[in-house]
Amino acid sequence: MPIRIKIKNWKLALLAFVFFCLFCSLGTWQLSRANQKKILLKSFHERTLHAPFLAAHLNTAQDLRFYRTQLTGSFDNAHSILLDNKIFHGKVGYEVFTPFKADGIATPILIDRGFVPMGTNRKTLPPLTRIHGHVTLTGLINQPPAYVALGSMMESTTPVWPLRIEYINMDTLSTLLNQPLFPYIVTLAPTDAAAYAIEWQIVTMGPEKHQGYAVQWFALALTLLILFVALNRDRGQT
Template sequence: MLGGFRRPPWWAILLTAAAAVLFVRLGFWQLHRAAFKDELLRRYAAAAVAAPRDFAAVATQPPPDAYPRVQVQGRYLADRVYLLDNPRHDDRGGVEVYVPLRVAGGDRLLLADLGFLPGNGTDQTPQLPALPDGEQSLHGLYVPPPGHGFEMGGDALARQARWPKKTIYLDIGQVAADLGAKLYPRVLSLDADPASIYVRVHTLDFGDMPPARHRAYAFQWFSFAIAVVVILLVLNRKRGSRQPRPTDFR
């Protein structure tokens, strides 16, 4: 090779090229995921200010990767409250409150996300305000239920005899079994209300993998691709011949 480098073995060139191509492809995949999630965030933000649609049009078959803002009429099952105990809103603790809604003219229950109820820094469940009686007209985003990771401990709802029931993850199937009724596949995330005690912030929760994390991983993979090429060059750099010293001839 020119410029002070010797030709490396063919297998070293092949392995280096394969590793570099793999790392570059992984980097571009991470950038693709970041762009995809950025687009979801844009759609979510646009939906939050869109005119509400009729719920019946999207109830059982919501559009994939879209979050329609809907209008729903129904009655709360006020004695069947579920508390999600792992939302990431603040360091004072608190719970996300979900209540089944009997939709007018519907054959299923709709789980309504009332919002986050802040705690007071203790392990005690915050005091829940009373729910309104009678038929309600509600507006909000029709969104997938919150994601969850490994379900440690199994179904916590089945082990509780009284409401409100508390859980560290929300599984639509488990809630449906607990209620003994069919549920719609998504939840209604209610619009913000200045008069409400609940904190309602329309945002997508990507857990530990927001778009910025994907871009950081992309940079990491691209760095690995450069590193393997540099390592190959360093290992095959020609070393200058050693000049004899006078003492070598003694």
């Protein structure tokens, strides 16, 4: 016997419909995010198997993300950057970035050297190891870290090096350094001599977590639908 629905309160019915659509949309969005993460991970695994790019490749290739690279040059130790509020294996500290003047590339490249823990207080910055001379480094090419700008990048209008920042804005950093920066960064290999504690991690949430969230949103939509039908079922039907 088909179930007949008799709407008892149109305002509540409209509200239920809005939330039903919202829950379904959120579930669909999470599935889309899961698919994006799968594509991202597939690209990462495929490109890291490629032979390392040299400086000439970086000057000519357009899509460089996730390719390995090997560069020779020198670190600009006087202008290291400390990206604040980073967590690594439960410890709070900074992500260290140092400009690198690579042979064959006109603009410096920001090198992600990894994590250093915060000291006993925020007034004292952790000491940074300077890498002197002409060196060869290996790393993974990536995009600069994404950010949401809720305030100024720096605590002060006057830069003091090493520079503690809240997020990385390449244009602002280029202005501070008085020269443009390469549009990509390079994350050092964990075994590189210039690296601190570091991992090649490209996603903070895997596809399976997005799929789990999608199931939760669809379950909420189904629960809401069942409640709506139960509360508005025509009890007088025979």
